[in-house]
Amino acid sequence: MNFPQIDPVIVEIGPLALRWYGMMYLLGFFVAYLLISHLSRLRGLPLKRDDISDLIFYAVVGVIVGGRLGYVIFYNPLHFLSHPLEIFAIWTGGMSFHGGLLGVVVAAVWFVHKKQLPLLLTGDILVMASAPGLGFGRLGNFINAELWGRTTDMPWGMIFPGAGPLPRHPSQLYQAVLEGLVLSVVLYILHRRQARAGVPLFTFVALYGLFRFIVEFFREPDAHLGLLWGGATMGQLLSLPMIAAGLIGIFWCRKKQV
Structure with missing residues (x-):
């Protein structure tokens, strides 16, 4: 199956271009704003x-700063030690979800402290609001024909431009479904059932880690890293602590409020 020829630029006016x-x-x-508004009323925040x-705004800053620093530290530290000014060149690409998550955590803690809000409930709402955006972002990766999967002989394998002549897993779509759709549905059900504070937050952490760990078996490893300890990818190694932290957090939230 050939990759559908989708122009990454929606409209271009002079030097300005609106990209998918x-x-x-x-x-x-936009969806995050609507969800935070809705869930704040639903959960009494x-x-x-x-x-x-x-x-x-705080979350966006956390994503950008944390995502870039996470990529620098986790994925290519030696290169950026030799070229420190490139750390600031975010337009060239290179972001880490796990670093972005840590950045959002720091930004959210600062916001909660400033506004004197309940930490866990605010986190519950913030992760629910971010889940659809994860799915949209993976759709953007697919349209850009980037972060493709490993080679496959499955009938839905896709030949991506720049990835050679062999069909590959459309792993971006796998992630869009799991991280965007499935995760959003699970978290929203928890909110509708008035789950205990912290349970949606740590469910997000555990499930994202699990979904990312699974999809990494189908996603092409980073070329400059390849497979690491035990044949795992960097994404899998970073996801294991998320799964553990999420499960421990769920157990702690349920136990402390019994």
Whole structure:
């Protein structure tokens, strides 16, 4: 199956271009705003309209700073030690979800402290609001024909431009379904059932780690890293602590409120 020829640029006016990848991020932020507004009312979190905008701003800064530093530290530290100014060249690509998650955690803790809000409940709502954006982002990766999967003989294998003549797993779509759709549905059900504070947050951590660990078996490893300890990828090694932390967190939240 040949990759569908999708122009990554939606519209171009002079030097300005609106790209599908950027549009996916904008869509993710818009949906996040709506979800935070809805869930704040549903769960009784006292957030005003300006507070929601501030929370999203803090989260975006956390994603960008944490995602870039995570990529620098986890994926290519020697290169950036030799070329430190390239750390700031985020337009050239290179972001880490796991680093971005840590960045959001730091930003959210700062926001919660500043606004005197309940930490776990705010985290519950923030991860629910971010899940659709993860799915949109993976769709953007697919449209850009990047982060493709390993070679396969399955009938839905796809020949990506720049990835050689062999069909590959469309692993971006696997991640879009698991990280975006499935994760969103699970978290929303927990919120509708008024799950104990912290349970949606740690469920997100555990399930994302699990989904990412599974999809890494189908995703092409980073070329400059390849397979690491025990044949695992860097994404899998970073996901294992997430699974453990998520399960421990769920157990702790349920036990402390019995």
